Amino acid sequence: MTMDKTVATARDAVADIPNGASLAVGGFGLCGNPMALITALLDGGSSDLSIVSNNCGVDDWGLGLLLGARRISTMTSSYVGENKEFERQYLSGELTVNLTPQGTLAEKLRAGGAGIAAFYTQTGVGTQMAEGGLPRRYAPDGSIAESSKPKDTRTFDVDGIQKPFVLEEAITTDFSLVHALRGDRHGNLVFNKSARNFSPLAAMAGRICIAQVEELVEPGDIDPDAVHLPGVFVHRVVEVGSGIEKRVERRTVRESEGARP
Incomplete structure (x- = not known):
């Protein structure tokens, strides 16, 4: 390459x-x-x-x-x-x-x-995230056509306490x-x-x-210490310029001090 x-x-x-x-x-x-x-x-x-x-x-x-x-x-x-x-x-x-x-x-x-390949986490333990049953796809009539499957769980010793964890596969x-x-x-x-x-x-x-x-x-123009993602992970680069549109999802403002109601 x-x-x-x-x-x-x-x-x-x-x-x-x-x-x-x-x-x-x-x-x-x-x-x-x-x-x-x-x-x-x-x-x-x-x-x-x-x-x-x-x-x-x-x-x-x-x-x-x-x-x-x-x-x-x-x-x-x-x-x-x-x-x-x-x-x-x-x-x-x-x-x-x-x-x-x-x-x-x-x-x-x-x-x-x-x-x-995978890792264990406590997030989702005791919920449908681990136990299965989350609707993945509905049928046109509103019934559940496909649900998530149960995930493997395992107990680990954390600071002397046995705690359950759920296995999550990498993407x-x-x-x-x-x-x-x-x-x-x-x-x-x-x-x-x-x-x-x-x-x-x-x-x-x-x-x-x-x-x-x-x-x-x-x-060489980017300080190596300033790189957030090394080029080994990137295969194609296209320049789009700084004038591209950037939207704000929810704009929240407050009235300036002294403004009349």
Whole structure:
């Protein structure tokens, strides 16, 4: 593989993602969404996608664009409360959903990227997350068509106390899509503040990681100590510029001091 991993356009970067592919996608809410790659994937027509991401965007932004076009068949995520179309497709049986606690999802992605097959956690012990029965897919009549299966549990000694843990399997995907503030031609990435949340983990989990960057720099321009994700995890880099649209999911403001009611 050449050390220069740059690709001319977002369309070229995602051109080989086929129908039925699995993808890990970075971002949290509307923060850090790889919109250029998502839009190019939408335009490319790939369908029956299995996507792993903290959430599924909103009705007209982020992964919500793919969802609205009926391109997603299975969604593994933690938070889905801001997307009405997601709710409709899930409850009508059009979408299979694997709900996963947020910290567990992050660790499942990290473990996949690190080559760890599974791990034990206390999160979900004593709930349907461990015992099974969570609705994965509904039937059109509202009945449950498919439920989650029970997971292996085991007791470990923690500070002299026997505590139960549930086994969670790691996640790896065919591709991953992430957005970064800066990247060099070798694929070393720097994320901006909270956009760093799930993005490095999603990038690690993909067998082929595609990164869109606002600023493309030459190798050596990024201080090695400032690299958030080493280029060994990244296979393609496309520059999208800093002028891209960035949305705020919920804008909260307060009146300035002295303002009249």
